[in-house]
Amino acid sequence: MTKKTSMERYRPALHFSADKHWINDPNGLVFYKGEYHLFYQYHPHSTIWGPMHWGHAISKNLVTWEELPIALYPDELGAIFSGSAVVDWNNTSGLQTGEEAVMVAIFTHHGEDNEKQSIAYSNDRGRTWVKYEGNPVVSNPDLKDFRDPKVFWHEETSKWIMSLACGDHIRFYRSHNLKDWEYLSSFGEKYGNHGGVWECPDLINLEVEGEQLKKWVLIVSVNPGGPNDGSAIQYFTGDFDGRMFVTDQCESEEKWADWGRDFYAAVTWSGTEQPIWIGWMNNWQYANQTPTAEFRGSMSIPRSLSLENKEGVHTLIQTPILSDEMRSNTIFDRQNGSFESLTVKVPEQPFMVELKLNNLSSFDILLKGEGGNLRVEFDGASQEVRVDRTKSGLVEFSEHFASVDAMPLKSFQDALLLVDKASVELFVNGGRSVMTESFYPTGSINTLEFKSSLNEPVEYKQIGVQSFSL
Structure with a gap:
C-alpha cells in the first residue's frame, strides 16, 4: 500500500504502485x-x-x-x-x-x-x-x-x-x-x-x-x-x-x-x-x-x-506477509459445514478469503459484481485449479488478456485468497502452489460465492473472510 489521495479505480490498496x-x-x-x-x-x-x-x-x-x-x-x-x-x-x-x-x-x-x-x-x-x-x-x-x-x-x-x-x-x-x-x-x-x-x-x-x-x-x-x-x-x-x-x-x-x-x-x-x-x-x-x-x-x-x-x-x-493488525475485521467465519452454494457480501477491496477442506473437491469461488465475474475453479477430477478471467470486466485491451489459466493440484488442504482492486493472489496448501492474476472489473465487486460444480455438498472445515484495516 502507498499513501496516496488518488481514487483511481484500479489503484491497489494492499500493494505498492508508483504515484504516477x-x-x-x-x-x-x-x-x-x-x-x-x-x-x-x-x-x-x-x-x-x-x-x-x-x-x-x-x-x-x-x-x-x-x-x-x-x-x-x-x-x-x-x-x-x-x-x-x-x-x-x-x-x-x-x-x-x-x-x-x-x-x-x-x-x-x-x-x-x-x-x-x-x-x-x-x-x-x-x-x-x-x-x-x-x-x-x-x-x-x-x-x-x-x-x-x-x-x-x-x-x-x-x-x-x-x-x-x-x-x-x-x-x-x-x-x-x-x-x-x-x-x-x-x-x-x-x-x-x-x-x-x-x-x-x-x-x-x-x-x-x-x-x-x-x-x-x-x-x-x-x-x-x-x-x-x-x-x-x-x-x-x-x-x-x-x-x-x-x-x-x-x-x-x-x-x-x-x-x-x-x-x-x-x-x-x-x-x-x-x-x-x-x-x-x-x-x-x-x-x-x-x-x-x-x-x-x-x-x-x-x-x-x-x-x-x-x-x-x-x-x-x-x-x-500480513500483520495481525491488518486483518482484524472479520466479515464471515464458519466452521465445519458444507455448501452447494454459499453467498457472502463483501466490502470494497481489499479482502482475504481463508478456506480449509477435507479433500480436493470440485467447486468454484466467484468474485461477482456489476463490473464483472472472476472465477477460481477447483477441479478434483482433473486435479487442477483454474482462474477464469474471460468475463472479469475489461479484457479487450489486449488479445492476450482474456484467459483461463491452470495450475496442477494433486491434493487440497487449505487456500488463502488475497483480493485487491485489480488483482487476486492465490496461495494453496500453505503456499506450496501459488497463482497471481490481475483483472479489471468495470464496477464494484460486492459478492463472494462458493458453489459446488457437481451439485453435491462440499465439506469444509473453515471458511473465513476478512477485510483489511490499512
Whole structure:
C-alpha cells in the first residue's frame, strides 16, 4: 500500500504502485536500520515503458510505503536497467565516507551497443547516490543479453557473488571489493524452460522445513515461456560451493514459482533474517496496455520463502506477509459445514478469503459484481485449479488478456485468497502452489460465492473472510 489521495479505480490498496507513470521490475531490495528499500524500474515521463530509471520507496513494515526521489538516472553509458543493492558492512569497496555503512547498488547500464554492469553508492541510508567513476565494473563479453546482476556476500569464501542473466543461461562472478570481478562458471543452457530469454536471477540459501539443513535455490525469470503463456518465474534447487551451481533436477524438469500470469522478476531483499521477495504484478504480453490512467504497474504482496523436502523433491513455499493488525475485521467465519452454494457480501477491496477442506473437491469461488465475474475453479477430477478471467470486466485491451489459466493440484488442504482492486493472489496448501492474476472489473465487486460444480455438498472445515484495516 502507498499513501496516496488518488481514487483511481484500479489503484491497489494492499500493494505498492508508483504515484504516477510506469514501473516494472523490483530492483535494489535491501534492508538497513529498520527500513526496507524498494527500488524499481521506472519511467518518470510516461505510463509506457521507456528510458529506465531507478525509482525508490521505503517501508518499515512492507505494507505502507513512502516514495522518495528518483535514485538513479540514465547517463552516457545508458539507461539504468535492473540490479540489486547490498550494505557493505566491512567497507570492502572502500566507498564509505562517514559513520553510516555504505550501500552499494549493482545495476545494468543498457546502451545502444551493449549491456554492462556498473555500481553506485550511498553514504546517507540510500537517500542520495553517486555513480562509481570507474564504471562499468563488468564489461560485456560480446553477449546481446547480459544483465540484471544480483549480488550477495558468500560467507564460506568471504567473497561477493554476482549472478547475471545471459540470454539462455546464468553466469556467476565473484569479487572481494564489488569493483573487480572474476568470472566463475555458468549454468542453465540445458536445464529448465527456454521458451524465452532468461532474466532477473537470484541465488539464495533457504532452510528446508523440518530439517537441520539449507538448500540453494536459483531463481530465474523467463519471458516468454510461462506455463500459461507470457512471462513467469522458474526455479532450480541444488548446491553452490562458491564457484559453481549444480542442480538436483533433471534437464527437462520445470519448477514454477507462480502459475499465474502476473508475477515476474521477483528477487529477495538483502539483509533480512528470513528470505523475503516481491515481484512485478504484470505480464509483458500486455503490460503496456493495462487500463489504468495515471499509473501503470504494481508490485505483488511481499512473501517470505522456505523449502519443503517431500520424497526428495524440494518445493518452494511462499507465505504472504500480513500483520495481525491488518486483518482484524472479520466479515464471515464458519466452521465445519458444507455448501452447494454459499453467498457472502463483501466490502470494497481489499479482502482475504481463508478456506480449509477435507479433500480436493470440485467447486468454484466467484468474485461477482456489476463490473464483472472472476472465477477460481477447483477441479478434483482433473486435479487442477483454474482462474477464469474471460468475463472479469475489461479484457479487450489486449488479445492476450482474456484467459483461463491452470495450475496442477494433486491434493487440497487449505487456500488463502488475497483480493485487491485489480488483482487476486492465490496461495494453496500453505503456499506450496501459488497463482497471481490481475483483472479489471468495470464496477464494484460486492459478492463472494462458493458453489459446488457437481451439485453435491462440499465439506469444509473453515471458511473465513476478512477485510483489511490499512
